[in-house]
Amino acid sequence: MCERQHRRGLLGESTPDETACPPWRFPAAPGIPLAGMRGVSLLIYRVYSKAGGRYGRWEAEIGVDRLLYTCGAMAKRATKRGPSGGGGSGGGSGKSSGGEGPGVQTRAMILHGKDPFLRSLHTDKLREALSEAGVDAEVMRFDGASAGVADVLDECRTLGLMQQHKIVVVDEADEWLKDGGAGARPRDVVERYLESPSETATLVLRAETWHKGKIDTLVAKCGCVIKCEKPDDRTAASWAVQRAQKRYGVVLERDAAAALVSLCGAELGRLDTEIAKLSSAGEGGVVTAALVREMVGYSREQAFWDVQEALLSGDAEYALRKVRELMTVSRLPATLVRYGMLDVARKLHAASRMLAEGAHPAAVSKELKLWGVTKEPLLEGARRCGVGKGAAAVRLAVEADLAAKTGLGDEDRGAEVAALGLVRLVGGGR
Structure with missing residues (x-):
């Protein structure tokens, strides 16, 4: 009887016969937001079912009472300082204190774009924002190609026993939202959920491709929509400076950041990897441009263009130095160097004929x-070498590639000799 009175006090009303009114239908107690009890309902239902549909044993009643008491206390804490923030309203702009982006009031978030590092970075920012607010968050991940809509949304509505908040991540969300045929459309189900999202979970939809619709509007009301695309070089350099300071505690000089972007491109994932490596080598916590040029290799895309630029320069000494640097410092395969030679020779011959x-x-x-x-260097080289030397350049590049593939001579030295021959054909040594 004492336990039943305790339950009545928690729920704020008289407790009817348990067999007539299951406990998951009880309204929330005064002062506890109803949304905070939504996730509790499924847990109480499971306990009720395991007890055989009725609470015939005193131990079962104690278990339910303790569950209700624990969940009620957690809902009160969420109202005061948790991710709901605004008194359990479920709204909010989805902005953190530092500006646009995920924050403690974010209930849903769309991260779409071709940069997987940015998608992961914004997900981490959400968890960090919750942690700074004193909220323990658990990350649950689903594969959108195989997960069901009901499974994901049930996870959002179900309150965890240990954590105060859940971050439910759905990768390949575009596949997850595709119409599966019979039954309700997945988009309609998700839209209904987003009209009143759970206060104890944040739904994160991540996808490389995304089709804008009503979901975007609903998410913007309770969270944020972020496009994760590759930034331009200036933005990437500024990001690298801030990342080095905040994440790794080192000072990345502005010219060093520019040099890093010129070598790696504006790929934030690779920039982050190189900053982590440079942070352990910088003297006095400072990363200079000289250190970047010494320790960071070229990206293959940038190296390919550098090979061609060196071959078209007409400067034999510069071309030889560049080819050696790419193969030894940047560890660029000789195969890629030879491919650059073949591409230049082919274009020189074709351009000289057309001109x-x-x-x-x-x-x-x-x-x-x-x-x-x-x-411009290629067009100028085609004018200088003419059709005859253009054909000779193709022959030289093909012979160098054939020799390397058949094991005739050293591969690296063969690439250097071929580079010198191409430079002389294009403009003569200087």
Whole structure:
């Protein structure tokens, strides 16, 4: 009888016969938000079912009472300082104190774009924001290609016994929301959930491709929608400076950040990896441009263009030094160097023939897809070498590639000799 009175006091009303009114239908106690009890209902239902549909034993009643007491206390804490923040309203702009982005009031979030590092980074920011607010969060991950909508949303509504908040992440969310045929459309089900999302969970939808719709509008009301695309070079350099200071506790100089981006490109994932490596090598907690050039290798894309730029420079000494640097410092495979030579030789020969036939340089550039730093040097080299030397360049590049693939001579030395021959054909040694 004492236990029943305790339950009546917690729920704020007289307790009817347990067999007539299951406990999961009881309203929340005064002062405890009803949304805070939604996730409790499934847990209470499971305890009730395991007891055989009725509470015939005193131990079962104690178990339910303790469960209700624990969940009620957790709901009160969430109302005061937890992720609901605004008194359990479930609204909020989804902005943290530092500006736009995930915060303690975020109930849903869409992260879409081709940069997986940014998608993971914003997910980590959400967890860090909750942790700073004193909320213990658990991350649950689902594969959108195989997970059911009901499974994910049940996880959002179910309150954890140990953690105060759940971060439910759905990868490949575009696949997760696809219409599966019979039954309710997944988008409609998710939209109904987002109209009144759980106060004790944040639904994070992550996808490389995303089709904007009503879900975006609903998420913007209770969270944020973030596009995770590759930034430009200036933005990436600024990000690298801040990342080095906040994450690794080192000072990345501005010129060092610019040099790092020029070597790695604006790929934040690789920039973060290189900053972590540089942070352990910088003297006095400072990373200089010289250290970056010494320790960071080229990305393969950047190295490919550098090979071609060196070959078209007409400077034999510079070309040889660049090829050696790429193969020894940046550890660029000789195969890629030879491919760069073949590409340059092929374009030189084709451009020289088209120019000899009277084609306009703009038409030549369009036909051969010339762009970037190698466009003008290649057109100038084609004018200097003519059709005859252009054909000789192709022959030289093919013979060097054949020799390397058949084991004739040292592969690296063969690439260096071929590079010198191409430079002489293009413009002569200087």
